Amino acid sequence: MKKATREQTRSHNKRLILRTIYQQSEISRADIARATGLTRTTVSHIVAELLDEGLVEETGLGPSIGGKPPVLLNLPAQARFMIGIDLADSEFRGGVIDLRGQFLHRAAVPIHDCNGQEALDLVYDLIDSLLDQVDGPVLGIGAGAPGLIDAKAGIVRQAVNLDWKNLPLRDLLQTRFTIPVRVGNDSHCAALGQFTFGQDQGLSNLTVVKVGRGISAGFVLNGRLHHGDNSAAGEIGHIRTVEDGILCRCGHYGCLETVASTRYLVECAQEIARNNQEALINDLVESPEQITTTTILHAVEAGDTELLNLVIEAGHHLGIAVAHLVGVLNINKIIIAGSMARFGQPLLEAINQALFPRAMEQLVAETQVELSDLGQDIVMLGAASLILNSELGVI
Numbered sequence: 001m002k003k004a005t006r007e008q009t010r011s012h013n014k015r016l017i018l019r020t021i022y023q024q025s026e027i028s029r030a031d032i033a034r035a036t037g038l039t040r041t042t043v044s045h046i047v048a049e050l051l052d053e054g055l056v057e058e059t060g061l062g063p064s065i066g067g068k069p070p071v072l073l074n075l076p077a078q079a080r081f082m083i084g085i086d087l088a089d090s091e092f093r094g095g096v097i098d099l100r101g102q103f104l105h106r107a108a109v110p111i112h113d114c115n116g117q118e119a120l121d122l123v124y125d126l127i128d129s130l131l132d133q134v135d136g137p138v139l140g141i142g143a144g145a146p147g148l149i150d151a152k153a154g155i156v157r158q159a160v161n162l163d164w165k166n167l168p169l170r171d172l173l174q175t176r177f178t179i180p181v182r183v184g185n186d187s188h189c190a191a192l193g194q195f196t197f198g199q200d201q202g203l204s205n206l207t208v209v210k211v212g213r214g215i216s217a218g219f220v221l222n223g224r225l226h227h228g229d230n231s232a233a234g235e236i237g238h239i240r241t242v243e244d245g246i247l248c249r250c251g252h253y254g255c256l257e258t259v260a261s262t263r264y265l266v267e268c269a270q271e272i273a274r275n276n277q278e279a280l281i282n283d284l285v286e287s288p289e290q291i292t293t294t295t296i297l298h299a300v301e302a303g304d305t306e307l308l309n310l311v312i313e314a315g316h317h318l319g320i321a322v323a324h325l326v327g328v329l330n331i332n333k334i335i336i337a338g339s340m341a342r343f344g345q346p347l348l349e350a351i352n353q354a355l356f357p358r359a360m361e362q363l364v365a366e367t368q369v370e371l372s373d374l375g376q377d378i379v380m381l382g383a384a385s386l387i388l389n390s391e392l393g394v395i
Helices: 006-022 029-036 040-053 116-131 168-177 185-195 261-275 293-301 303-331 339-358 363-366 375-392
Strands: 057-061 069-075 080-086 091-098 103-110 138-145 148-149 155-159 163-167 183-184 208-209 216-221 223-225 333-337 368-371
Touching: 006 029, 006 375, 029 040, 029 069, 080 116, 080 375, 091 116, 091 375, 103 116, 116 138, 116 163, 116 168, 138 168, 138 185, 138 375, 148 183, 155 168, 163 168, 163 339, 168 183, 168 363, 183 185, 183 375, 185 216, 185 223, 185 333, 185 375, 208 303, 208 339, 208 375, 216 303, 261 293, 261 303, 261 339, 293 303, 293 339, 303 333, 303 339, 303 363, 303 375, 333 339, 339 363, 339 375
Parallel strands: 080 138, 138 183, 208 333, 333 368
Antiparallel strands: 057 069, 080 091, 091 103, 148 155, 155 163, 208 216, 216 223
């Protein structure tokens, strides 16, 4: 094993100190030295550098324990800003996000039927509009994209909905915007966003099942995002759950996405609207083609039992998939995220009802299946977390 160079050691120590400050509301130099095991001299030198860079600030004096009161330090939320974008839904969404996960500005662009270069141009436009709103230094751009992603190289290996294949998204964005860029699978980003900024901060193990136009899962194992050997961990949407099912866009039949995604839900609702002019949902739109997940949600809230049953059916199939995750991974916290999660308790109850008889009773009893508290921000926050980790190393 090669010995670390002086620069590598300094970089490691700097990240260690930054992480320690980030994880505390306020902390003194002496307490940083105790927490990290670094010498007080090393801590003082690196803190001086961080102060010059504007990443750390002195906030006042702490209580004295017999000598001179210590000077307290923190990492200001707006010392740097991040751009987080979500490219995995019916519109591209993005936000200007501070170091504590607060949104300062949001933007969205509908993609309609755009794909290939047209879709990439929309990404450029979205980022341009966000950067125009930033008043301060930008740490980088994080992007959560659908499909198979080579996270290390920043390449979209295949995103069927966008007609992207072997697209070097990271390099394209870095060349255009000349700031650091990280690209990840949207469900992996969702898991990282939940781990970093959600109600489950600090959990060592966490599963997020993201259900929208597609379905996939992201895993945090031992406090680290798990990508899989080919960066494709969690592609549960293309596991067959229905024998003799319908054709999936992946080329197989009966995949989970064909019976539990919002795409399927919208198609079913449109068919109901066409076949039954008295259907409640027809009161909410001028034509079936205008039906969206939001329309369906409003109809369900208004008492449309036929559409509610579709949501429950989707939850049933999701529960079968979750049962497999419980048995394989034994992760006690499973979070349901994505646009389907907006259907709330009816969806969650259907998932749990399907889960209980399909996995070991003791494992199910120890497993909590919950809805994400981050809503539609989850992928953007996770994409920002990619930058937070790569550039500052604080998570």
